[in-house]
Amino acid sequence: MAAYLRSFGAHLPERVVANAELAERVGKTSEWIESVSGIQERRWARPEETVADMGVAAAEDCLRKAGIGANALGMLMVASGSGSRGFPGPAAEVAARLGLDSTPAIDLPIASAGSLFGLALAMRLAETQGDVLVVAAEKMSALIENDPNTAILFGDGAGAALVSARPGRWRLLDAVLHTDGHSREALAFDGTGPLRMNGLTVILQAARKIPASITEVLERQNISAQQVAVFLLHQANLNLLTRVAKSLGVAPEKMFANVQRYGNTSSASMLIAASEWAETNPEPGPIVFSAFGAGFHWGAIVADSTA
Amino acid sequence: MPPDSTRRQRLRILVQGVAGKPAPEDEQESLFESGLLDSFALPDLVSAIEKEFAIKVPDSDLNPRKFDSIARMDEYLAGHIG
Numbered sequence: 001m002a003a004y005l006r007s008f009g010a011h012l013p014e015r016v017v018a019n020a021e022l023a024e025r026v027g028k029t030s031e032w033i034e035s036v037s038g039i040q041e042r043r044w045a046r047p048e049e050t051v052a053d054m055g056v057a058a059a060e061d062c063l064r065k066a067g068i069g070a071n072a073l074g075m076l077m078v079a080s081g082s083g084s085r086g087f088p089g090p091a092a093e094v095a096a097r098l099g100l101d102s103t104p105a106i107d108l109p110i111a112s113a114g115s116l117f118g119l120a121l122a123m124r125l126a127e128t129q130g131d132v133l134v135v136a137a138e139k140m141s142a143l144i145e146n147d148p149n150t151a152i153l154f155g156d157g158a159g160a161a162l163v164s165a166r167p168g169r170w171r172l173l174d175a176v177l178h179t180d181g182h183s184r185e186a187l188a189f190d191g192t193g194p195l196r197m198n199g200l201t202v203i204l205q206a207a208r209k210i211p212a213s214i215t216e217v218l219e220r221q222n223i224s225a226q227q228v229a230v231f232l233l234h235q236a237n238l239n240l241l242t243r244v245a246k247s248l249g250v251a252p253e254k255m256f257a258n259v260q261r262y263g264n265t266s267s268a269s270m271l272i273a274a275s276e277w278a279e280t281n282p283e284p285g286p287i288v289f290s291a292f293g294a295g296f297h298w299g300a301i302v303a304d305s306t307a
Numbered sequence: 308m309p310p311d312s313t314r315r316q317r318l319r320i321l322v323q324g325v326a327g328k329p330a331p332e333d334e335q336e337s338l339f340e341s342g343l344l345d346s347f348a349l350p351d352l353v354s355a356i357e358k359e360f361a362i363k364v365p366d367s368d369l370n371p372r373k374f375d376s377i378a379r380m381d382e383y384l385a386g387h388i389g
Contacts, residue, residue, distance in 0.1 A: 036345070182367065199346045200339060200371035207350035208366060239347050 038238020112293020159271025
């Protein structure tokens with residue numbers, strides 16, 4: 001079984017929300033926000049702009065870069081923890097707006113690790129389903145109020161990746177996925193009211209589980225962390241990315257980071273990061289994806305360039 | 308089990324090393340609510356405890372409440388290293 005990453009895509013809302021705009025609202029300073037998160041600004045969607053709107057835009061960007069039409073897809077996955085209703089989830093709307101009327105489309109409502117789980121599933125399904133488009137779209141600004149521990153962190157946006165059994169720029173080598181529901185209340189959104197997060201628990205668990213899952217998948221492939229060309233992680237917090245680099249014994253520069261400009265866009269962040277990174281004509285070599293979030297769900301994927 | 312003053316002194320030194328400031332006199336005082344430690348210092352503190360006391364804190368014990376104060380850390384260690 002072989003699966004490849006053929007392209008990435010992204011969409012970010014136009015509205016830029018700088019720390020200064022949030023500082024007064026949450027009773028903190030711009031400097032404090034940046035010191036605890038590394039975030040300088042984030043994007044917020046317009047009130048009428050939906051998760052599906054952003055998902056469709058990222059999907060179209062990804063398909064355009066791959067040079068294929070949506071009708072060539074064998075499956076669509078849409079990860080989102082911030083969809084506007086319980087069911088049907090945004091996958092059905094994204095599929096319809098891409099012009100699909102019988103292609104299976106499934107939702108992955110597991111927030112931050114959703115795109116990672118989507119990639120891992122697509123890796124296993126591409127051979128039988130055909131090309132799988134993994135989309136992650138989040139409108140996190142709709143889930144926050146004035147709590148400084150959460151309101152400063154989140155942004156809106158969407159990312160996408162096309163996974164195929166046909167050769168592409170990167171071959172997906174291996175994936176590890178994990179879930180531990182014992183801490184499911186540490187990070188949750190109940191459908192109404194603001195998102196709830198126990199930051200101490202989340203950081204304590206993430207700081208250990210992210211490096212552990214990366215090490216697990218790399219050891220299975222006999223690749224050292226030092227051999228990895230870039231780490232494309234869920235963009236939760238710049239301080240966490242730096243800590244993961246330290247735990248793995250790699251330079252912080254190996255962690256691709258755009259959380260400074262977009263904040264934490266939950267499941268979308270990893271694919272937005274991948275899309276931006278891919279546009280930089282990166283050097284060949286192994287790449288690692290990893291995410292951790294509500295659930296807790298976490299894991300890592302390793303891929304290698306084919307050129 | 309009564310508090311172990313030697314162990315608490317070792318914990319106090321660890322907290323000071325991670326925080327870069329003296330640990331509070333009150334061993335019941337929350338290290339996080341007082342602002343002495345933030346969320347990113349907590350993983351460092353747990354790692355320091357593991358090294359100092361030659362234990363492995365399992366993921367299932369990674370609950371901030373267990374490491375919230377000198378007293379709570381001492382109670383946790385009492386149950387794991389006797």
